[in-house]
Amino acid sequence: MTRFTVSVKIVPRHGLLDPQGKAVTDALHALGFASVRDVHVGRLLVIELEAADTEAAQAKVREMCERLLANPVTEDFVIAEIATA
Amino acid sequence: MKVGVVTFPGSNCDEDALLAIREHLHLEAVPLWHKDHDLQGVDVVILPGGFSYGDYLRAGAIARFAPIMQEIAAHARRGGPVIGICNGFQIACEAGLLPGGLLRNDHLQFRSMAVTLRVESTATVFTRETSKGALLTMPIAHGDGRYSADEATLDRLEGEGQVVFRYVDAAGHPTVAANPNGSLRNIAGVANATGAVVGIMPHPERALDPLLGSTDGLVLFRSLLALTKA
Structure with a gap:
């Protein structure tokens, strides 16, 4: 078994109203960052786990996202990074 | 008939719910501990308001895995009545007992205020003593109450x-101004397919005493009395 560090990004489902993202967009505009088109606020989870290989680690984290970490009704997730710890 | 009220770490409306059943319905009410697997023979379960598990991850996401929730899910599968109030509604959605989910209020603010609700269905265990179109006043107190589901699910519901x-507003119209959190289609409460499981963001248990400004919550609990006659 190898120890992996897996980063998962969880973001509001595309197309759903994201009031936090909107508030941050407005604040950036107020600061003069006029080029900002959109911001989405989500969560980053960094998970350390033991797995046989990268594929197994990825599959396990995917299952975690589906069962707990992301709400299947309102959120999307993407496994952003996998590294051996 | 016996009613159970679940206490999770962070529940803060459990005592109000117990009081509602005991003082206003004169029925037996028992607290149910989140770590237990025993429903103590209750006929109805109340998932009360609060901030179970600190709302960590998402409101209701952790509570859903509490040991008692396995028994409550089985109770619901058998057609047993369950009402989720505020955080209890969030938990019921996370547990898949009800469709959809509750997201951060669109204005990002916590809202504690009285709202007007219109009864849209009397075909649930908790609304059969009401009438369709009836207007009820009760308080809300939440930061994550924006009901959301995809369009197909909303149409089906x-x-x-x-x-x-x-x-709704005072005239009974579901206007944008009357919507305190940006809920899609102004939805404040939904039921499962059988009408035995109901989720509601406002607090009927806080609208039972004239001292608190409204007694309109009583009709929801009184609807349960039909079960004792059955």
Whole structure:
């Protein structure tokens, strides 16, 4: 078994109203960052786990996202990074 | 008939719910501990408001895995009545007992205020003593109350009469201004397909005493009395 560090990004489902993202967009505009088109606020989870290989680690984290970490009704997730710890 | 009220770490409306059943319905009410697997023979379960597990991850996401929730899910599968109030509604959605989910209020603010609800369905265990179109006043107190589901699900809920309450203005119209959190289609409460499981963001248990400004919550609990006659 190898120890992996897996980063998962969880973001509001595309197309759903994201009031936090909107508030941050407005604040950036107020600061003069006029080029900002959109911001989405989500969560980053960094998970350390033991797995046989990268594929197994990825599959396990995917299952975690589906069962707990992301709400299947309102959120999307993407496994952003996998590294051996 | 016996009613159980679950206490999770962070529940803060459990005592109010117990009081509602004991003082206003004169029925037996027992607290149910989140770590237990025993429903103590209750006929009805109340998932009360609060901030179970600190709302960590998402409101209701952790509570859903509490040991008692396995028994409550089985109770619901058998057709047993469950009402989720505020955080209890969030938990019921996370547990898959009810469709959809509750997201951060669109204005990002916590809202504690009285709202007007319109009863959209009397075909639930908790609204059968009301009448369709009746206006009820009760308080809300939440930061994550924006009801959300995809369009197909919303259409299905409307078609099947599973939308139970809507936020409306004093005249009974579901306007944008009357919507305190940006809920899609002004939805304040929904039911499962059988009408035995109901979720509601406002607090009927806080609208039982004239001292608190409204007694309109009583009709929801009184609807349970039909079960004792059955």
